[in-house]
Amino acid sequence: MRPPMTSISVQGVETPRWLYGTAWKEERTEGLVGGALAAGFRGIDTANQRRHYHEAGVGAALRAAIARGDVTREALFLQTKFTYVEGQDSRLPYDPRADVATQVRQSFASSLEHLGVDRIDSYLLHGPRTAAGLARSDVAVWRVMEELQRDGKTRLVGVSNVDAPQLAALCALAEVRPAFVQNRCFARLGWDREVRAVCAAEGVVYQGFSLLTANRAELASAELRRVAATMGATPAQVVFRFAQQVGMVCLTGTTDPRHMRKDLAADGFELSAAEVAAIEGLSG
Secondary structure, three states, rough: OOOOOOOOEEEOEEEOOOEEEEEHHHHHHHHHOOOHHHHHEEEEOOOOOOOOOHHHHHHHHHHHHHHHOHHHHHHHEEEEEOOOOOHHHOOOOOOOOHHHHHHHOOOOOOHHHHHOOOOEEEEEOOOOOOOOOOOHHHHHHHHHHHHHOOOEEEEEEEEEOOOHHHHHHHHOOOOOOOOEEEEEEEEOOOOOOOHEEEEEHHHHOOEEEOOOOOOOHHHOOHHHHHHHHHHHHHHHHHHHHHHHHOOOEEEEOOOOHHHHHHHHHHHHHOOOHHHHHHHHHOOO
């Protein structure tokens, strides 16, 4: 077993190679985030979107862990998101009558309050407003996010749920470069090959989510199971290790403490170039 590399440098900021995803956990959020911190996660991903996230529950877990001395704020990497009104329910973190720039500032201030911090490590646009291309409101949101980074309120900025042309367009107009793209990653689409190609060309780090749940057929494939048996690992660990070796930061939202520890243990082995290529070629 080789010693794990626990972080990478992104635009000069040390960033964990793992993020614990907090979507769809509702009243279990505080306990699960506490469990993730105890298992060894130091990167936490959330959003100020009460429809799918309980950001205040994340903050409660962070405050409790810090108060106990289990972790320091400086050791944590906190990522949250601005979500348009179309992606929200009635529990909005901003005034829906305000212009979108004001909504970003209000949502950001609300996130700081929820999380109990005075700075975010990474702030993402949860997704462009339209299915194709970038809307004028996307540009307005990005300009405010750039201001937040320049003012030291967030260390990095990025975007989620984008296609390759949208990412390329954002990189072309950005004054502050996006540090991250966070996408659902499907093996049948070449593990989001087109978006990852833009990331590679533009120096953007790809964060992959749903690496397991979006790829159940691939997890059950003979090739993946063969590699797992060779490594003495689980198929899930092989997928995560593959993702890291092709340059991804991995998200996992498991609710099982055993799986939390097993996921992190995927740092402890190395796939060969041939094995990486074989997994790249998997399709459902």
